[in-house]
Amino acid sequence: AQKITQTQPGMFVQEKEAVTLDCTYDTSDPSYGLFWYKQPSSGEMIFLIYQGSYDQQNATEGRYSLNFQKARKSANLVISASQLGDSAMYFCAMRDIRFQKLVFGTGTRLLVSP
Amino acid sequence: SQTIHQWPATLVQPVGSPLSLECTVEGTSNPNLYWYRQAAGRGLQLLFYSVGIGQISSEVPQNLSASRPQDRQFILSSKKLLLSDSGFYLCAWSETRGQMNTEAFFGQGTRLTVV
Helix, strand or coil: CCEEECCCCEEEEECCCCEEECCEEECCCCCEEEEEEEECCCCCCEEEEEEECCCCCCCEECCEEEEEECCCCEEEEEECCCCHHHCEEEEEEEEECCCCCEEECCCEEEEEEC | CCEEEEECCEEEECCCCCEEEEEEEECCCCCEEEEEEECCCCCEEEEEEEEECCEEEECCCCCEEEEEEECCEEEEEECCCCHHHCEEEEEEEECCCCCCCCCCEECCCEEEEEC
């Protein structure tokens, strides 16, 4: 069965610093995709970054990068140069290619301070 | 372009009343469709997902059900609501099997309060 684990319920970071949000996953499917979403207080879900299980390089999207360590089954999100607007809930998710099931972790609440 | 519509945005229902939440997607065909529930300050719990018309996978046994009467329509229902059904319900869609590098797109959500 698929499982996503986010062990950090909350993280604090100062503005302009980098922060790493942890995510580990478990699946028996060799083909899967990993996603990170941001959820501000408004409730909307904003897609940030994607990593495929066969991708050789770590994904990057602007200030977001994904530290993908397949052997350890981890897909940590790195946010560089944090901004006040980065304060939000962050969710890691995984979708398997066989059943197309998309499961989410419990989330990490990030607070960026001035 | 593709869009997803979910309504209503907020709903207050008494215990024991029925529920029907509707989600429709435009601009794509044969999408994967998902229903999630999010308790206050918590993660997204996958309730149901569908990879095609009439194909519904249930993840959590409870008093909710889902149907997909049309290709781009996904309905979440209950015959009798419980207090524990309160939460933020999110509908999402993604491209179909074989296209792994596409994210899921979410509706604006329905905030359900059972009183």
